[in-house]
Amino acid sequence: MTERIRQVISRNIWKxxxxxxxxxxxxxxxxxxxxxxxxxxxxxxxxxVTAFSSLTISLLRNLIPHRIRMIVQTLIIASYVIxxxxxxxxxxxxxxxxxxxxVALIITNCIIMGRxxxxxxxxxxxxxxxxxxxxxxxxxxxxxxxxxxxxxxGFGTIFGYDISFASFELWTIMVMPPAAFFLIGTLIWITxxxxxxxxxxxxxxxxxx
Amino acid sequence: xxxxxxxxxIFMLVISAxxxxxxxxxxxxxxxxxxxxxxxxxxxxxxxxxxLDAEGGPEEVLELFENAVVSxxxxxxxxxxxxxxxxxxxxxxxxxxxAGLWGTMRGYLGITPELDRITGLVFTEHNETPGLGARIxxxxxxxxxxxxxxxxxxxxxxxxxxxLDAITGATSTSKAxxxxxxxxIDRKIAELEVVLDD
Numbered sequence: 064m065t066e067r068i069r070q071v072i073s074r075n076i077w078k079x080x081x082x083x084x085x086x087x088x089x090x091x092x093x094x095x096x097x098x099x100x101x102x103x104x105x106x107x108x109x110x111x112v113t114a115f116s117s118l119t120i121s122l123l124r125n126l127i128p129h130r131i132r133m134i135v136q137t138l139i140i141a142s143y144v145i146x147x148x149x150x151x152x153x154x155x156x157x158x159x160x161x162x163x164x165x166v167a168l169i170i171t172n173c174i175i176m177g178r179x180x181x182x183x184x185x186x187x188x189x190x191x192x193x194x195x196x197x198x199x200x201x202x203x204x205x206x207x208x209x210x211x212x213x214x215x216x217g218f219g220t221i222f223g224y225d226i227s228f229a230s231f232e233l234w235t236i237m238v239m240p241p242a243a244f245f246l247i248g249t250l251i252w253i254t255x256x257x258x259x260x261x262x263x264x265x266x267x268x269x270x271x272x
Numbered sequence: 273x274x275x276x277x278x279x280x281x282i283f284m285l286v287i288s289a290x291x292x293x294x295x296x297x298x299x300x301x302x303x304x305x306x307x308x309x310x311x312x313x314x315x316x317x318x319x320x321x322x323x324l325d326a327e328g329g330p331e332e333v334l335e336l337f338e339n340a341v342v343s344x345x346x347x348x349x350x351x352x353x354x355x356x357x358x359x360x361x362x363x364x365x366x367x368x369x370x371a372g373l374w375g376t377m378r379g380y381l382g383i384t385p386e387l388d389r390i391t392g393l394v395f396t397e398h399n400e401t402p403g404l405g406a407r408i409x410x411x412x413x414x415x416x417x418x419x420x421x422x423x424x425x426x427x428x429x430x431x432x433x434x435x436l437d438a439i440t441g442a443t444s445t446s447k448a449x450x451x452x453x454x455x456x457i458d459r460k461i462a463e464l465e466v467v468l469d470d
Contacts, residue, residue: 142291153302156309
């Protein structure tokens with residue numbers, strides 16, 4: 064089980080992208096993507112939590128009794144999330160306000176537990192941390208792509224900066240949740256087409272997360 | 273040994289203790305900073321309803337607040353009063369609390385000493401949906417309340433007239449805001465009127 068770092072990166076960011084290929088973390092991808100700043104902070108928060116919880120779980124993997132491993136994983140993940148929440152509150156109060164309850168909801172993001180169960184549980188610490196880190200980066204990239212379209216078309220801004228040369232009627236629907244469904248759906252459709260085997264065009268069975 | 277009930281219980285206890293301890297330390301370390309942020313936010317909110325400059329740096333905001341605002345206990349509420357140079361009250365900031373769509377909303381309603389006109393509205397705390405209900409924090413929505421005469425119930429009107437506009441896609445939140453404000457005007461402001469008349 065020696066995966067090169069380049070493989071870890073391409074697997075997590077592209078081939079097995081958590082949002083587009085595994086359909087995990089959809090809830091938060093729908094919720095926070097109407098502003099790029101919020102998406103970035105959410106992505107960075109999730110990347111941090113996934114990386115460090117994977118590291119911690121991997122370090123403890125030979126000590127954690129198998130039967131209670133999920134409780135322990137939840138405990139570890141929750142601790143990191145609470146830390147992120149406190150940190151953002153202290154250092155970025157404005158963003159903390161606009162993200163509202165979503166930071167605390169990182170705890171329930173399937174990606175973190177998914178990486179813990181699928182990878183960190185049976186791999187050494189450093190690869191686990193990298194795996195978690197790049198899974199988070201893959202998630203962040205997807206969030207930023209969606210947020211770019213939603214913020215640009217819905218608010219006429221990018222990262223809060225006014226795009227003065229583009230004067231057009233703003234699409235209110237982009238600000239609202241349905242737009243996230245359309246955009247995620249479109250992205251999943253595109254990536255599924257790229258990965259679909261050439262001759263078998265069967266629809267994939269959906270996995271939920 | 274590993275996987276036995278005793279090991280399992282001890283492991284859980286130890287790991288819970290360790291993580292809780294680390295979190296408590298982090299919390300204790302950041303608490304002063306968080307409290308300072310909250311105080312500053314509160315000061316900015318009060319200045320905003322008084323139509324004063326709330327956008328300055330921390331020192332400016334605290335200094336302006338110190339010079340222009342006093343806190344008074346009136347009708348069982350801690351109310352902030354905006355004073356001019358001759359100690360005359362220009363406006364009151366009345367705190368309110370009420371149920372929003374997802375959680376408690378808190379904020380201040382600025383009102384003239386005659387209690388007949390709103391000087392400003394601001395929210396200091398709410399859990400409304402980001403991008404939808406949370407847009408009650410946007411200036412475009414809040415500025416509508418500036419200078420609004422209090423004649424009967426506050427209500428939304430059709431777009432384009434001079435009444436208030438609700439937020440598209442956030443009907444429940446918009447309604448909750450007016451319910452809280454009407455409630456505040458009916459009860460607390462009425463009590464305040466009695467106190468001020470005496």
